[in-house]
Amino acid sequence: MPELDIQVSVEDAGWLEEAVLEALCERVLGAAARYLAENEDQPFPAHPVEVSLLFTGDEDIQEINAEWRGQDKPTNVLSFPAYPIAPGDQPGPMLGDIAIARETVEREAIALEKSFDGHLTHLLVHGFLHLFGYDHMTAEEAEEMEGLETRILASLGLSDPYAGQVPV
Numbered sequence: 001m002p003e004l005d006i007q008v009s010v011e012d013a014g015w016l017e018e019a020v021l022e023a024l025c026e027r028v029l030g031a032a033a034r035y036l037a038e039n040e041d042q043p044f045p046a047h048p049v050e051v052s053l054l055f056t057g058d059e060d061i062q063e064i065n066a067e068w069r070g071q072d073k074p075t076n077v078l079s080f081p082a083y084p085i086a087p088g089d090q091p092g093p094m095l096g097d098i099a100i101a102r103e104t105v106e107r108e109a110i111a112l113e114k115s116f117d118g119h120l121t122h123l124l125v126h127g128f129l130h131l132f133g134y135d136h137m138t139a140e141e142a143e144e145m146e147g148l149e150t151r152i153l154a155s156l157g158l159s160d161p162y163a164g165q166v167p168v
Contacts, residue, residue, distance in 0.1 A: 002033040002044035004051055004095075012057035014102050024117075025053055028124045028156065035152045042132065043090040051131070053124075054099040061101035076104045077123040079130035086133040098127035114161070122161045125152050 006029060008022045015021060029051060036042035058074035066072040068080070082094035100123055109119040129145055136142035150160045 002037045002042075003048040004029055004033055005048040007050065007052040008055070009053070010055045011060060012055060012102050014057065015055045021053075021055055024120070025051075025124065028121050029128050031156050032125050032128050032152045035148075035155055036132065039151070040088070040148070042088060045090060045093070047093060049091050049095045050093060051095045051128070052097045054097065056099055056101055058101050058103040061099055061104070064099055074101050074104050076101060076108060077127045079127040081131045081133070084133070089133065091132070096131040098124070098131070100124070100127070112161075118158055119161075121156060121158060122149065122153060125149050 004026075006022065006025050008018055008025060010018045010021060016024075033042075033044070037044055061078065062072065062074040064078060065075050068078070078099045079096060080098075081096040083092050083096075085091055100120070105120055105123060106116060109116045112119065114122075126145075126149055129148060134141070134145040134148065136145050146162050150162060153159070153161065
């Protein structure tokens, strides 16, 4: 089974306690890693792969988004692979970083009529897949990535977050 070394940093007072977020990340990212290894032939090294998660707010993620993506606005999740890899490539010792903004997740969960935890789980899976080289810039990429997200979320007991939507 793939092993992850998950590092969590909470920089916004509105988030759940760090221990609760760590447990959620271990469950969600562990399930995603197992799914990739068992169903997508994703190789993992023998040693644990490090993933860092930053739980922050809109103001901080807007700064990060402006600096690294040239988009001066808040967003729900940002992923920064430590090394560029394509789906199916074996990651190195450091997989990368994921940053998530609480206020955006809250607004989106309400707008989508989903639970906060369910939407957060989806975004964790989405960000994790980006670290493995998955993307959604073309319709074909989006279909592949969204299909993976849906199957991983189903393994966690969650419904298809894209039901009724055209892939983007």
